[in-house]
Amino acid sequence: MTDMPNTPPADAIDYRRRQKIARIVQRLVIVVSAIVLAIYVLAPVSWLVSSAFQTEAEIVSIPPHWIPDEPTLRNFEAIFTAGDSEPVTYETRSGTDPAAGDFIPSTAKNLLPSMLNSLIVATLVVILNLLVGVPAAYAIAKIRFWGRNASVYFILITRVIPDIALVVPFFLVIRKLGMLDTLGSLVITYLAITVPFTVFIMIQYFEGLPDELDKAARVDGCSRLQALIKVFLPLSLPSLVAVVLFTFLASWNEFLLALMFTQTSASQTLPILLASFTSDFTVSFSFLNAAGVLAVVPPVIVAIVFERYIVSGLTAGAVKG
Amino acid sequence: MLFLAPVMVVLGAVAVFPILYSLYISFFSVKLTRPNRTPFVGLKNYTDLLGDAAFWSAVWRTVSFSLVSVSAIAVIALLVSLLLNQEFRGRRILSTILLVPWAIPYVANALMWKWIYDSSYGALNGLLYQLDFIDKYMVWLGDQDKTLFLIANAFVWKEVPLATILLLVSLKSIPADLYSAARVDGATVWQRFVHVTLPAMKPGFMLVMIYETMMAIRHFDLFFVLTEGGPGSASHVLSWHIYVETFRNLSFGSGAAMSYLLAIATFALSYLFIRTLGRKL
Structure with a gap:
């Protein structure tokens, strides 16, 4: 040095x-x-x-107001009170200035019921997914049986079937069963787009848990079902949460199948109603945006609150983790 | 075995049966306008399609839409995942808000972009006007040359988060030793990226590309809300064509044939996808 x-x-x-x-x-x-x-x-x-949050008068200003000058809850009020208002007729409608585009469609009163429909369908799809998907995933992950690989590939293949290819056969069958315009038709068909994903994520999670757990439970006299319920389910809570979230969001957001099978407010889900507003050129822009916000808020809150589970589920669901 | 039975029954009923039934229907001429007569026509639905110019231009539009979207998704998701792989303050918040586009329903996404693109009061016009890029408001979705790109943009915005999350997994799986070794060997940042990062990301990248292509080919919601296939037929893609043929022309036979061709195209593509995923189970 x-x-x-x-x-x-x-x-x-x-x-x-x-x-x-x-x-x-x-x-x-x-x-x-x-x-x-x-x-x-x-x-x-x-x-x-x-x-x-803008009034119709403000929303049509050029250039646009990025932040509302006078924020208003008027649009949301219109949605929540639409049930009480008088039905829109030709007379009441022509009474307003059509050029102002300040028009709330009479179907606005269906908005809250359609949210309820979405909620019911999504909840039922989640429950059925858990009942059907979790035992299957356990069997594939922990029980060695003949045809195991075939079952894995079978489930993967069903996962890539495009929803649009199912529309025609679904429609014909559902029409024959007289189930058009029912929530049941949505619950059943949504299983096609959710169950493969559920099984896939759960298989991976169960595979990560040691086989010894299964053996120990069996030695202690548990049946397969007891081993699943008492030993594996409590341990797999994070992936169960992920599965519940994905299934719920997928059902809440689904559009194509709902478009085919629903006709009236008895079964229309939120995306359907939203889409019907957008195709009406006379509907007030501010109302439309308020309806859009209502559709966006629940899934976004879910995603932000459960971010950790969602990210781990997404990564498990697709790529080598 | 009892555990597997429910899944097999359910998937058999809602996935396998419909896809086979769809094949069956595609050999018949099923028109709801004449419900009582559904003659067997063999392969006619398919041969008609292959000779139909409208079908081929729809296919071509689907291909262009998918090419544009998937390459944009790949590039943006690559950049975003490289960014989120760094340590910096605010990284966690940024990854959380990245989930927003992923979570919102496609129809709400479509409504939002329709309003942004609005030719009279939309944000895109407003922004470009205020920044002096344009001197008067322009037509966006109504312009045949722009429509497909604008729809692709809405699609990309919604799909980037998922692609990013998937790419981040392969980035995180690269052992740090590889980088130190490369640094010892005197590799520059760029060389480390090209020779260490990119090769390690290849499997994840493949999966993202295949998955997003499958999603782009079948995509329907944005086309329905934003343009209904228009203006003219500028966004008349295959999924829209199937919808129109089936539910507006009520021609279920040829609708089934078309959706069958789409399914076959997807299967060919997803062969790799299935093999990669299947190998790890």
């Missing part, structure tokens, strides 16, 4: 400075891209929310 020079060689200074600059640049890139990403994700939603 004696011949170490007092001053470092010039290229070492240069190297250190370059490293420092590189670090600053790296931080800068990260901060800028984080901001860009946040804007990309949040800006469209914020505009929807902002519009929902």
Whole structure:
């Protein structure tokens, strides 16, 4: 160490400075891209929310008001009180200025019932998924039997069938059974798009639990069913939560099948009603946006509250974890 | 065995039976406009389709929509996953808000973008106008040359979060030693990215591409709400074509034939998907 020079060689200074600059640049890139990403994700939603709190007069201003001058709850009020208002007739409708587009459709009163429909369907689909999917996943993960691999592939194949390919046969069968326009038709057909995913996630979770648990439970005299209920279910709570969330969101958001099978407010789900508003050019924009906000809020709250479960479930559901 | 029975019955009834029944229907001429006569026509529904120019242009539009969407999803999700793989303050909040587009229903997503693209009062016009990029409000969804791209944009916005989460898994699975080893060997940041990161992400990347392609090919909701296949036939994609043929022309036979072709295309594509997923179980 004696011949170490007092001053470092010039290229070492240069190297250190370059490293420092590189670090600053790296931080800068990260901060800028984080901001860009946040804007990309949040800006469209914020505009929807902002519009929902504007009056119809304000919403048609050019250029748009990004933040409402006089925020109003009028649009939400219209939705929640739509049940009491008089039915829209030609007379009452032509009484308002059509050019203002300040029109709340008479089907607005179906909005809350359609949310209830969505809720009922989603809940039933979740329950059926758990009843049907969890035992199957346990069997595939923990019991060695002939045809196990075939069952895995069978379930995977059903997972990739496009929903649109099921529409025609479903429609003909459901019509024959006289089940058009019932919530039951939705519950049954939604099983096709949710059960394969449920089984798939649960298999992976059960495989991660040691086989010894199963053996120990069996030695203690548990039947297979008892082993599943008493030993495995309590341990697999996180993945059960994930399964419940996915199934619920998938049913809540589903559109194509509901479009085919529902006709009246007896079975129309929220997406159907929402879509019917958008195809009516006379419907007030601010009302439309308020309805959109109502459809967005429940799933977004669920996603944010249960973020951890959702991310772990999504990763288990698709890629090698 | 009793455990497996319910799933087999349910999936048999709601997945296998319909797909086989659909094949059966596709050999008949089933029109709800004349419900009592459904003659067997063999492969005629299929041969008619193959000779139908409208069908082929719908296929072509589906292919372009999928190509544009999936490549945009791949690039954006790659960048976002690289960002979220870094340690920085606010990373957790950012990953949480990233779930917002994933969670909202497709119909609400469509409603939101329809309002953004609105030619009279929409945010896109407002923003571009205020930034002086345009000097008067423009037509967006109503412009044949732009429609497909604008719908793809709404699709990409909603699909990027899932793709990002999936890519993050493969990023996180890269052992840190690989990077230190590369650094010792004097690899630059770019070289480390190309020779360590990218190869390690390949399986995850493949899965994302296949999955998103399957989703893009079958996608329907945005087309229904945003354009109904229009303007003209600019966004008349295959899924919309199936819908129109089946539920507006009430021609269930050819609707079934078309959806069958779509299912076969998906199966061919998902062969890899199934094999990758099946291997790990």
